Amino acid sequence: MRSHWQKQVIVLLCLGRVSANMQQLILPALLASFWTLCTGAGDWCYQSQFSCDHQCNAPDKWNHAHSDCEGKYQSPINIVTRKTSKDERLTPFQFDNYQQTFRGTIKNNGHSVQVGVPHLSTVSDGGLPTSYKAVQFHLHWGDNGGPGSEHTIDGEQYPMELHIVHMKHHYTDLITALSDPEGVAVLGFFYERSNSANRKYDPIINALQSIKATNGNTSLIPMSLAQLIPAEQNLTTYYRYKGSLTTPGCTEAVIWTLFENPIPLSMAQLRVFSELKFHDEKQMVGTFRPVQPLNGRQVFRSGGAVILASSVLLMAAIATALGLSQPN
Incomplete structure (x- = not known):
């Protein structure tokens, strides 16, 4: 006006x-x-929301509302696998009570969908300084199954990314934990398109129909954190770095772990997320922050990560060689 x-x-x-x-x-x-x-000085938003009709701070202007968003150690990042350093301290994680079922509430908070988690499930080892208890999980996605993950691997953007947010076990609230430079640990998981639906995600997918509008919320049928992620034996290959929250206030208090093995979802399941609405009734798509500069940070990898990558390359080389040796 x-x-x-x-x-x-x-x-x-x-x-x-x-x-x-x-x-x-x-x-x-x-x-x-x-x-x-x-x-304007309105609320923060994703690039997909920005227009002159909607006065909000898109990612390149988040620092206007939250100064920490222009810090040196921001997230997400692009992980260049050949530049990662192997760290022997990045041992397998210990997941406790991840199999325990709970009846959570899923909410459309105007930026994503989020589920609060009872502070019973914990994670330790994996190079973490102490044990951390789960607080909530949320997701970031693209447009109808298109590229939408926040972190990228060698420039590849996956369709969606899951963040399970934990805080140090002795804290009682996330705000206090964020005042500790290592107070928060986020486990990040990528998704890949699958030819068949992942039935373990039915509680989430079915609930989305009831929370299309901002501030919509509904109860989930009993579920566990373990059913959302790969089996524990498939969680030994991962990347680690120090970073920030990927939404304002962008607090630099996060130990990031990004697992290599993706979670399968069908295209139909991925598309349901794009049926949600931002608070201005626009389609909720492109809910990711662009990758941020490393600014000298080192990204580490667990022992299995490079072995897996090497074996894939070896198999590809063998397949190529066999293909070339076949008669026309």
């Missing part, structure tokens, strides 16, 4: 009643005020 003085200035400019010298003074201020109105 233009102010009264802006409307008056525009009329005078159009009628030619402002001198050339005055125009040189007025126009820059007028344009700047329009830019402020358009990009």
